[in-house]
Amino acid sequence: MNAKSLAVYQKYYGDPRHDRSSLFRVLAAHTASATALYPGSFVHIVPSFFFPTTVYVDTDKQARRFFADPDLIAFLRIRKEYAHDPTVRFHAVSYMDPLPEPDQGVDVLISQFAGFVSQHCRRYLRIGGLLVANDSHGDASMAALDPSYALRGVFTEQDDTYRLETSHLERYFMPRRGSPVTRDDLERTQRGIDYTYSASAYLFQRVA
Ligand SMILES: C[S@@+](CC[C@H](N)C(=O)[O-])C[C@H]1O[C@@H](n2cnc3c(N)ncnc32)[C@H](O)[C@@H]1O
Numbered sequence: 001m002n003a004k005s006l007a008v009y010q011k012y013y014g015d016p017r018h019d020r021s022s023l024f025r026v027l028a029a030h031t032a033s034a035t036a037l038y039p040g041s042f043v044h045i046v047p048s049f050f051f052p053t054t055v056y057v058d059t060d061k062q063a064r065r066f067f068a069d070p071d072l073i074a075f076l077r078i079r080k081e082y083a084h085d086p087t088v089r090f091h092a093v094s095y096m097d098p099l100p101e102p103d104q105g106v107d108v109l110i111s112q113f114a115g116f117v118s119q120h121c122r123r124y125l126r127i128g129g130l131l132v133a134n135d136s137h138g139d140a141s142m143a144a145l146d147p148s149y150a151l152r153g154v155f156t157e158q159d160d161t162y163r164l165e166t167s168h169l170e171r172y173f174m175p176r177r178g179s180p181v182t183r184d185d186l187e188r189t190q191r192g193i194d195y196t197y198s199a200s201a202y203l204f205q206r207v208a
Pocket of ligand 1: 039040041042043044057058059060063093094095096112113114115
C-alpha cells in the first residue's frame, strides 16, 4: 500500500486487537468461499482477509483513494487466510442508490456502524445468505423487525475474540423498558435499543 493508504488504515484499524478480525474469521468459517458486500465500509478492508471476494461501498473521499491504491491486493495477499487470490470491488456511491451488482449476488452482507444497510442492500443478498449487523445505528433492531430476515445467532466479544452463539436466541431484542420498538422509532433515532440481553453483533439469514 502507498504511505497515505497505509497511514489511514493504521490510524483506524492498525491495532489487530481492535480490527474485528475475529468476527470475520468466525463468520467466514460458516460460509465457505463466500462473496461479501460491505456498504459503509470506510477503509475497513479486514473482511478481505477472510472472504476471497468482497464488494465495498462508501461515499467517503479517503475510502475512494484507499481502494484506488494499486498495491492493495499485495497487502491482502500477505494477510489473507484462504487459498484464492483476493478480489476487491469498490463503489464510491451511496448504498441507498442502486449498486452495479446483481440482485442476490452475495452470500454475506456486512452492516457495521453505517446505518440501515440491512434494508437498503437486502436485494443483493441471496436468499439463504447471511447478514451480520451490529446495533450501533439500530440496524440489527431493524433486521429483527423485518420478516425477510431470521435471527440465527449472536456474536459475543471479549478482548476482540468473537464467539458465535446459536442457542437461547429468543431472549434477544427484548427492550429493558417501555413498549416494543417500531421501524418508525428506529428511523427517527437511528440508534440501538437498550435490551435486557444484547450482543456485539447479530447473525441473520435472509429467508424471503
Ligand atoms: C462510522 S463509519 C464505519 C466504518 C466501518 N463500517 C467500521 O465499522 O469501521 C461509517 C461509514 O459509512 C459511510 N456511509 C454512511 N452512509 C453511507 C451511504 N449512504 N452510502 C455509502 N457510505 C455511507 C461513511 O462514509 C463512513 O465511512
